[in-house]
Amino acid sequence: MSPELRTVTASEYPDWLRAVNNGFLRPLADTEQEVTERLAHTDLSRVRGVFDNGRCVATFLSFAQELTVVGGATVRADAISAVTVTATHRRRGLLRRMMAADLAAAKERGDVVASLIAAEYPIYGRYGFGPATWTTEWEIDVPRAGLDPHRPALSEADGGSVALVHGADVRKLGPELHARLAARQPGVISRDERWWERHTGVGVPAHEAWTEPFYGVYRTADGEVDGLVVYRAGTEWSDSKQPLNKATVSGLIAVTPAAERALWSYVCSIDWITTVRTGHRAPDDLLPLLLPDPRAARTVTQADWLWLRLLDVPRALEARTYATEETLVLDVHDGTGPAGGRFLLDVSPSGASCTPTTRSADLALDVRDLASLYLGDESALRLTALGKVEENRAGAVATAETVFRTARRPWCPDVF
CATH class of the missing domain: 3.40.630.30 (Gcn5-related N-acetyltransferase (GNAT))
Incomplete structure (x- = not known):
């Protein structure tokens, strides 16, 4: 039988916690007191595990978070943590299954973005995440x-x-x-x-x-x-x-x-x-x-710090502010999630509108690169030089640079 992905019950939580500590090379959690203390502050409906023959071999949890975007507004975030796959079960698609289930639930809840602190750089870009702060x-x-x-x-x-x-x-x-x-x-x-x-x-x-x-x-x-x-x-x-x-x-x-x-x-x-x-x-x-x-x-x-994954492009882009008046058509590719599409973005210092459109795209980019642009840290010019942004209308990259960049860099003081 293939390993089973499911939410974790209270009786399974000790095994799940041991798998987390195993994955992060920490001392195993065996004491009843430790399990009780952690359970008291854990929402089990958002704790997932993969079980193979009754043993937890992969872990994943999320919790509610508010993220400040450019201009001071906040958006709902699906904060992801405790992601591990036991060394005996790597390269079997377990993380892909856990991530897909969590992001689908986050989208259903109405979360605008997902967030995490990446222990390893190469892992999360393939799930649509990009580094948004350093x-x-x-x-x-x-x-x-x-x-x-x-x-x-x-x-x-x-x-x-x-x-x-x-x-x-x-x-x-x-x-x-x-x-x-x-x-x-x-x-x-x-x-x-x-x-x-x-x-x-x-x-x-x-x-x-x-x-x-x-x-x-x-x-x-x-x-x-x-x-x-x-x-x-x-x-x-x-x-x-x-x-x-x-x-x-x-x-x-x-x-x-x-x-x-x-x-x-x-x-x-x-x-x-x-x-x-x-x-x-x-x-x-x-x-x-x-x-x-x-x-x-x-x-x-x-180093890179907070990584973001956009779940709702219109709500995300409308939530932040902009210092200039411009129009861009963005063709956003999202091979593993719900955020893809072509969007007409109209911005001005008084507000922004982002709606689906059939107009020809000015820029084409992956959702992970839009996440890196989102809080104003990354440069559209640099992403274009790296081959990550495709300019379909002359001058569109320069426009994106003035639209997304901020005078000061974003910063996340916390780890989770």
């Missing part, structure tokens, strides 16, 4: 950065201040601050109450190690919370009693340049900290140029 991480050599240790760490212009707070304060202040970030930053995804609890030490499963971080909040002179930084610090010293401590930032939200400047200045001014690891940031983050010597920030990670 991430960069820096490591700052603090003594070399050129900061004056005798001057105040904060911006003197706005009178703001940074104060250390507790996790309970973050649970109160964080959601509203994150909502303000999401309203202005394409690529940001939603965080529910459970997210804020887990990331401030509440309800962390017993099997997961937890070390309380430091939380720093930036307030303006008027008391408005405009920024939050979360970091942990090491305690390493040289044989000659010189500090060699590293601060590792796990999250920094700033809704103004002043807040961003103040928080990075604060982290880089902490006594005994000689190295700062920034965590995942937007590739065009302000940080390196905030330092007197930007070369002190060494790039340690530069």
